[in-house]
Amino acid sequence: MADVPEHDPLEPHSHDPNPEPPSSDPTFTVHAPGGKTITVTVDDLRALPTTDVPGCYIVSTGHGTSGPFTFGGVRLLDLVKHYVSEPWSQTEVISADGFGNRVYREELEEVDPAGPILLAHTVDGEPMTRDQGLVRLIVPSEEDDALRQVKWVERIIVREAGQGATNGM
Ligand SMILES: Nc1nc2c(c(=O)[nH]1)N[C@H]1C(S)=C(S)[C@@H](COP(=O)(O)O)O[C@H]1N2
Ligand SMILES: [Mo]
Numbered sequence: 001m002a003d004v005p006e007h008d009p010l011e012p013h014s015h016d017p018n019p020e021p022p023s024s025d026p027t028f029t030v031h032a033p034g035g036k037t038i039t040v041t042v043d044d045l046r047a048l049p050t051t052d053v054p055g056c057y058i059v060s061t062g063h064g065t066s067g068p069f070t071f072g073g074v075r076l077l078d079l080v081k082h083y084v085s086e087p088w089s090q091t092e093v094i095s096a097d098g099f100g101n102r103v104y105r106e107e108l109e110e111v112d113p114a115g116p117i118l119l120a121h122t123v124d125g126e127p128m129t130r131d132q133g134l135v136r137l138i139v140p141s142e143e144d145d146a147l148r149q150v151k152w153v154e155r156i157i158v159r160e161a162g163q164g165a166t167n168g169m
Contacts, residue, residue, distance in 0.1 A: 010092055010102040012147035017060070021152055022096035026134045030079070031157045033086040040083075045121050045135060048074045048082060052122075053115035059143045071138045072122030077108035079119055080158055089161040093137045096154040101137060101147075115140035119153065 030038045050072050057067035080091060091108075094100035108117055118138040121128055128134040133151030142148040 008102060010094075010100045012101070012142075012144055014145070015099065015147060017062070017146070018097045018099065018151075021130045022154075023152075024130060026130060026152070028135060028153050029155045030083045031155060032084045033088055033158055033160045038083050040079075042121055042135065045074055045079075045119060049078060050122070051075050051078075051116060051118060053118060053138065053140050056115070056138060056140050057143070058146045058149055060146045062145065069123050070125070071118055071120040071136075071140075072125070073118040073120035073135070073138065075108070075116045076103060076119055076137070076156075077116070079156070080108070084158050086158075087160050088158045090159050092155075092157040092159070093150050093153055094155050094157070095150050095152040097152065099150055101139070101150050103137075103139075112141035 027039060027041050030040055032038070051074070052070055052072045054070040055068045056071050057065050058069070059065045076091065076093070080088065089105050091103045092100060093103055103117060117140070120136045120138045121134060123132060128136060130152070135153045137148065137150040137153055139148035
């Protein structure tokens with residue numbers, strides 16, 4: 001896509017996982033295409049409809065596979081629909097330690113058989129801890145070294161294709 005850099009740092013790439021939460025605060029921000037920024041707390045997230053996705057694995061060649069887990073949280077599609085009214089076509093989900101993923105609207109609307117993409121706040125029925133990644137992006141279809149399972153989400157930039165980098169990021 002024209003607005004994505006040739007070497008997109010948000011596409012999955014070989015990566016040494018950071019074991020430590022970069023901060024203790026799980027609050028994150030949503031950046032709408034029009035420039036508006038919304039602050040979202042874990043309580044705000046818990047107040048939205050929750051989806052549970054069973055049978056999720058965190059597959060890492062480096063340190064083995066863990067799971068299966070049942071992750072509970074808000075579908076990323078539901079979050080964007082809740083907070084964004086402008087046209088949009090992709091999101092950038094970025095952690096406080098700089099790790100991140102580009103997630104396209106088509107991936108959110110055409111749900112993979114493995115399950116919908118979530119912003120998880122619950123694991124196996126218990127509140128997720130900050131050490132476990134609160135708030136964590138869960139991409140149930142991903143089996144490539146956990147390169148899309150972004151822990152400690154700090155900001156979600158919602159973009160319309162063709163829109164350049166805005167919001168000062
Ligand atoms: N914020 C953040 N999320 C991340 C990473 C990271 O370095 N920072 N590493 C990824 C990688 S490469 C792996 S293997 C898993 C490790 O997740 P786990 O600690 O739940 O096993 O987190 C993924 N999510
Ligand atoms: Mo990994």
